[in-house]
Amino acid sequence: MSDDHGHDHPKHELSYYAKRIYAMRDLLIEKGVISEKDIQCQIEYQEARTPANGARLVAKAWVDPAFKARFIADPKAACQEIGIDATAINEFVVLENTPQVRHMVVCTLCSCYPRPILGRPPDWYKSFNYRQRSVSDPRGVMREFGLELPDEVEVRVHDSTADIRYIVMPMRPAGTEGWSEDDLAKLVTRDSMIGVMDALPSLPE
Amino acid sequence: MTPASGRFNPGDRVTVKFEDRPGHLRTPWYVRGKHGWIERVYGDFLNPELLAFGKDGLPKKTLYLVGFDYDEVFGTGQGPKDKVLVDIYDHWLEPLA
Structure with a gap:
C-alpha cells in the first residue's frame, strides 16, 4: 500500500x-x-441518525395518547408514521417510565443500541464500567447522573443481549402542559432515553 | 413478531443453564445458573450462535424476556422491587419446578 x-x-x-x-x-x-x-x-x-429522532417520538407520544398507544404497540410503524427510518432494527421495544417504575438499558455483552433512533452510543455506554455497574448497581449509576430514587420505586434494568433494541420513554415533566412538541423534544435527552436520568425539568439554557 | 414455538409462557419459573463453551454466546455470565421467570415471549429468531459463524441460524430459537430479582443475581444492595431483565433464548432455559 x-x-x-x-x-x-x-x-x-x-x-x-x-x-x-x-x-x-x-x-x-x-x-x-x-x-x-x-x-x-x-x-x-x-x-444523520441522532437522538433527535427518539426525542421527536417521545414528545409526540406525550402530547398524543393515540400515537403513544401505537408507539408502544408497534414502535417501528410509529417511526415510519413520522418519517423515521427504523427498518434497520430487528425488533424494537418501548419501556414506559412511570412514577412507580424506572427503566434503564445496557448491553453487557457488547454495545447493542437502537442506533436509528438514538444515533451512535456515547462512549460511556460502551465502557466496561457502565456495562458492569449498570446491572450490579443501577441506583448508583443513576445517582451519578443526578437521579436519586426512593426505595419504593422499582428499577428495571434491561440487558439488551439479543435481537431486541430498547428505548426508554421518560415521564413528561410537570408544568409542561400546553408546550409545543418541538419544545418538549428539547427536554428529552439521549441519556433519558437510555434511562440513566429523567427528562429535563425545563428548557436547557 | 413471529409466533413463538418455544416451551415457556409468561409467568413460568425457569433456571438458566450453567454452561460454557467457545462461541458467540448471548447469555451473560451473571445469570447463568440463576432462577428467574418468563416476563414476556418475544417470538422466534435466527440463532445468533450459528449466525456468528456464517451459518443460516436455523432452526430459529424462541427469545424471552427473563426477569431476575436482585437478591438472586447480585445479593443485596438495590431497592426491594428492583429487577434485572435479560433477553434469553429457549435453549438456555430449563423449567424450574
Whole structure:
C-alpha cells in the first residue's frame, strides 16, 4: 500500500486499532470491494441518525395518547408514521417510565443500541464500567447522573443481549402542559432515553 | 413478531443453564445458573450462535424476556422491587419446578 492513494490520513500518531482500520479501508478500496463514495455515504447515513429522532417520538407520544398507544404497540410503524427510518432494527421495544417504575438499558455483552433512533452510543455506554455497574448497581449509576430514587420505586434494568433494541420513554415533566412538541423534544435527552436520568425539568439554557 | 414455538409462557419459573463453551454466546455470565421467570415471549429468531459463524441460524430459537430479582443475581444492595431483565433464548432455559 503506498501513501499516494487519493485521500488523507490523519497526521498525528495513530493508535493500534486506528492503524488497523485505515489499513483495512485502504485494502478494501484497493481491491474494489467498496469505494470512497460508499464510505462517505455510510458516514453521512450514520451521522444523520441522532437522538433527535427518539426525542421527536417521545414528545409526540406525550402530547398524543393515540400515537403513544401505537408507539408502544408497534414502535417501528410509529417511526415510519413520522418519517423515521427504523427498518434497520430487528425488533424494537418501548419501556414506559412511570412514577412507580424506572427503566434503564445496557448491553453487557457488547454495545447493542437502537442506533436509528438514538444515533451512535456515547462512549460511556460502551465502557466496561457502565456495562458492569449498570446491572450490579443501577441506583448508583443513576445517582451519578443526578437521579436519586426512593426505595419504593422499582428499577428495571434491561440487558439488551439479543435481537431486541430498547428505548426508554421518560415521564413528561410537570408544568409542561400546553408546550409545543418541538419544545418538549428539547427536554428529552439521549441519556433519558437510555434511562440513566429523567427528562429535563425545563428548557436547557 | 413471529409466533413463538418455544416451551415457556409468561409467568413460568425457569433456571438458566450453567454452561460454557467457545462461541458467540448471548447469555451473560451473571445469570447463568440463576432462577428467574418468563416476563414476556418475544417470538422466534435466527440463532445468533450459528449466525456468528456464517451459518443460516436455523432452526430459529424462541427469545424471552427473563426477569431476575436482585437478591438472586447480585445479593443485596438495590431497592426491594428492583429487577434485572435479560433477553434469553429457549435453549438456555430449563423449567424450574
